[in-house]
Structures are given as C-alpha cells and as structure tokens.
Amino acid sequence: MTQLALRKLRLSHFRSHKALNIDCAPGPVAIYGPNGAGKTNIIEAISMLSPGRGLRRAASDDMIRKPEKLGWKIAAELQSLSQTHEIETWLEGGQGRNVRIDGKAASQVALGKIARVLWLVPSMDRLWLEGADGRRRFLDRMVLSFDPGHAQNTLTYEKAMRERNRLLKDQVRDPHWYRALEIQMAEAGAMIQSARAETIAAIALAQDGAETEFPRSDLNIIMPDGIEMAQSKDALADALAASRPRDLAAGRTLVGPHRADLSAVFTAKAVAAKECSTGEQKALLISLILANGRALAHSFGAPPILLLDEVAAHLDASRRAALYSEITALGAQAFMTGTGVELFDSLNQDAMRLSVGEENGTSYANVV
The missing domain is CATH 3.40.50.300 (P-loop containing nucleotide triphosphate hydrolases)
Structure with a gap:
C-alpha cells in the first residue's frame, strides 16, 4: 500500500x-x-x-x-x-x-x-460524558481528515453567525440586516452538514467491513429537542429566518449545524456510549479512530x-x-x-x- x-x-x-x-x-x-x-x-x-x-x-x-x-x-x-x-x-x-x-x-x-493526521489523547476519554462541544469537535476532526475544505466552511459559518448574534444581542429587528448573513450561514452550513453525513456513512462502512477486537458503534448526528436539522441550503435559510423571534429572545442563534451533537451506541449491547463502562468507552473511541483510518486508506x-x-x-x-x-x-x-x-x-x-x-x-x- x-x-x-x-x-x-x-x-x-x-x-x-x-x-x-x-x-x-x-x-x-x-x-x-x-x-x-x-x-x-x-x-x-x-x-x-x-x-x-x-x-x-x-x-x-x-x-x-x-x-x-x-x-x-x-x-x-x-x-x-x-x-x-x-x-x-x-x-x-x-x-x-x-x-x-x-x-x-x-x-x-x-x-x-x-x-x-488522527489522534487520541487522554482528555478525550470523557467524550461521551461531557458537553456537545467536544463531540462536535471530534466529529469535525473526522470530517476534516476527509475534506480539508471543511475548515474554511466552518470558519465562514462561524464568522457570519457571530455577526448575526451581534444583531440579536442589539435587538435589531429589521429583516434586511439578517438576510445576507443568513444566506452565508445557509450556504456554508449546508456543506458542513453534508460533509458530516458523508463522514458518518464512511465510518459506518469501515466498521462494517472490519474484523476487529474493538467494538462497533452506531453513530448519529442529532439536534437539541424540538429542533429539526434543515438539510438543504434553502431549508436552512428558511429555518434561520423563522427562528428570528426565538433567537431575539435568547440573544443568540438557536438553529443550525453549530447545535448538532454526535451520539454513539455500542452496537452489540444496544447501549448508549455514555452509559457504557469506562473501558468500553475507551474501546469505542479506539474503534472509531481505527475505522476512520481504514476509511481514509480507501479515500485518500x-x-x-x-x-x-x-x-x-x-x-x-x-x-x-x-x-x-x-x-x-x-x-x-x-x-x-x-x-x-x-x-x-x-x-x-x-x-x-x-x-x-x-x-x-x-x-x-x-x-x-
């Protein structure tokens, strides 16, 4: 090879x-x-x-x-x-x-x-127990290993979201101020979501095709309760526009890929990773890193x-x-x-x- x-x-x-x-x-x-x-x-x-x-x-x-x-x-x-x-x-x-x-x-x-380059460090051992931020970073590092352009899409999305959040905190209500920013967020956000979904599919395929001592996990991208994940650029732009009243009350953007979380289930036991033993959680992480490696060997x-x-x-x-x-x-x-x-x-x-x-x-x- x-x-x-x-x-x-x-x-x-x-x-x-x-x-x-x-x-x-x-x-x-x-x-x-x-x-x-x-x-x-x-x-x-x-x-x-x-x-x-x-x-x-x-x-x-x-x-x-x-x-x-x-x-x-x-x-x-x-x-x-x-x-x-x-x-x-x-x-x-x-x-x-x-x-x-x-x-x-x-x-x-x-x-x-x-x-x-992929890594696994001791601070990641609590990945399934702590906040969604860490799991989102873990997911995006996997995405980045397949698609280097993912970093730029993420930066574009976050920059536009910061500007939109500034408007929300200032209680600006004129829709014209929001529209251009929401279009930027929707364009970058749709690419982010597509790349994440493709990565999850590639990892699943790499796990399915391997004989390994480390347990398989089923991965899914989830959103907070009551929030649907808009898939297309237009759907995401519409979701952002529809969410303005709620976002104004909160002072921040409540819909979009920045709210996504990564869930994992220990396949053989049908148990969520966060409910597994410490040893099982470590083994699941190693399994994902190895699956990521196998998938990259094929694509790269x-x-x-x-x-x-x-x-x-x-x-x-x-x-x-x-x-x-x-x-x-x-x-x-x-x-x-x-x-x-x-x-x-x-x-x-x-x-x-x-x-x-x-x-x-x-x-x-x-x-x-």
Missing part, C-alpha cells in the same frame, strides 16, 4: 524541547520515558503538521519554550503517496502561525491536502498518521496486542506514548522504539 509517513522531525524551542531531531521509521513508533520527559510534546508537534490548533487545542503562544520565549519551529520531511514534501511551521515575533511547504508559503488548508490512498497518547496504559495486555496488530494490518505510521517500554512488549519487534528524556537541559530521543 502507498504510505503516508513522517521521515524526519526537527523541533526548535517547542514546548520542553529546545532542540530535538528524530529520524522516523515508516511503521509504528513507540515513544517511552518518565512523566515530564516531553513525549506528548513530540506528538503534539506532529499534530501541528495538520490544520488547526493541534491535539491540545493550545494557543500558538503557549507552545513557546520558556524561559527563552523566542518562538518555535517545527520542520518535517513527509512522504505523502508518491511525493516527498518539506514542511515547516513556526511562530515568531508575536505574529500568527506560519506554514511553508516545499519552500513556498502555504495555508493550513494546504497541510490537510498532503497530511492526514494511504492510511493516516496516528497519534495515540498514553493509549497502552489504559488497555489490558490482550487489548494492547490487538491494537498493535490492527495498526500493523492497517499499515499506518502510529506514534504511541507510554511511561515504560514494557507497555510495548507485544508490538512487532521491528517497530521503532524511542527512549525520550533530558540531560543537562538538552532533550534526547534515542532509538533502542
């Missing part, structure tokens, strides 16, 4: 790493070391090779190594299908994040066209890069072995972190193992 793989990674003043150079193997990469060694910082840097704010959703300024505060830079060599790309992304001088691909300035959307032409932070520590030995086996079968380059090398005993012995730590203020990542 054609591969998407990180070949080289160079960090400068990123988080805890003043300077760190890693030459990566194309398959699974086990990163281990004590707490505070900077393992998660490495995979966060890799996540910044895709659009957005990375796996921690941190502000760019928060990634600057202290106390120097010089800015940060990530440089990478990426094999993407049949091409090799040089990628740089950096922050300096209090300005926004910059991106350069093959020596030319580029947008974050351009990153999404050559690099598909190569499996995505996987970033799995502390995933091994939350699985028993048999589930760890099953996960490593599935990653190998998928053919994905997967970066996995853990505190001890023993967590990766069942990983193929040919896989790369990196011991990460710090000596005299200098980071190291040694191949073991």
